[in-house]
Amino acid sequence: MISTGQLIGAGVTSRVIDRLSLAWERVSPGIYLTRPPIWESAAWAGLLRAGDGAAVGGLAACFLEGALRDAPRSVLIWAERAKSGFHLGPWSVEFRRGTRPSYRFPPRTRIHASLLDVASTSNELDTAATMTSALSRGVAEPGRLLDELGSRAHQRHRSMIETLCDPTSKGVHSLIEWVFLRDVVRAHRLPEPELQVTKSAGRVDQLYDRFDTIVDLDGIRDHSDWSKDMYRDNEHLLEHHTLTLRYGLNDVMGRPCAVSSQVLRRFRSRGWRGRPKGCRRC
Known part of the structure; x- marks a missing residue:
């Protein structure tokens, strides 16, 4: 990714720029792509288009900082002046007018x-x-x-x-764990679990040690080999007499009250005499 301003600053004449640009893809006025685009190309194109003081923001900045596993399809750029958005490959570049403190390279909001x-x-x-x-x-x-x-x-x-x-x-490491804690456990006043506990057979999402119960919450993309989970569940049952209750996002988001009822049945069978409550959905 390169701009005419950078080329002129390096001493390249307008005539040479015109000739070179014939082999490049014009992304935006004065900005050219010199090779097949990657996600970072979209970020740099937006920064060059916005000019001095620009910064990558939003989800794109989070991705640059390592907060997200996947690059977002839209790249947000903070710009001092209003700019029109554009597309580069499968990515869209959008601008928001304003200034934000930035750091690192490429510049991004903290x-x-x-x-x-x-x-x-x-x-x-x-x-x-x-x-x-x-x-x-x-x-x-x-x-x-x-x-x-x-x-x-x-x-x-x-x-x-x-x-x-x-x-x-x-210890809440994902969306499904947060929704389970909010809509299943706390909304129904069930006992709070220990989160992200390491057992001899591996780490578990939620442990109810006094009820000999593990709750594992499965995101599809993180469990491509289900046999490993099955083996671990069997180990917990055989070595520790601990039952694993396993739920997916559809269960937790689609029927949290039914899930809480199932968890409650397990707790009751292990001696819990507490008083749960119905939530607004029950």
Whole structure:
């Protein structure tokens, strides 16, 4: 990715630029692609188009910081002046007018500001997915995220973000784990589990040791080899007499009350005499 401004600054004449550009793809006025595009090409094209003071923001900045596994299809660029968006390969480049403190290379907004910017334009589930990914990967720190949150008078999903940063939510590593904790456990006042516990047969998502119960929550893309999970479940049962209850995203999001009832039946069979409550969906 190169701009005419960069070429002229390097001493290349306009005539030579015209000749060279015949073999390049014109992305935007004065910006050329010299090889097949990759995701970073879209980010750099947006930065060059926006000019001085530009910064990658939103989900794109989160991806650059390692908070997300997959590159977003849309690249957000903060720009001092209004700019028209464009497409490069399968990616769209969008501009938001404004200035943001930036750092690193390519310039991007800092992770905690980026996360809150994402929350400002996302629904609750998408926000939870982004936040849990960043926190579980160690890219974002709960304390610093709360500091950034405190500097903003108006912030969408404030209560949920505060809950995710609470020590009781430490160990929530994914969207499905967050939804299970919120809609199955806490909404029905079930006992709270230990999160991300390492057992002899491997790590488990949620452990109820006093009820000899493990809850494992499966995202499809993370469990391509189900036989490993089956073997681990069998080991827990044979070695520790611990039963594994396994749920997917459709269960947790589509029928949380039925899931809570099933978990409750297990707890009752192991002697729990607590009093759960019905949620607004029950």
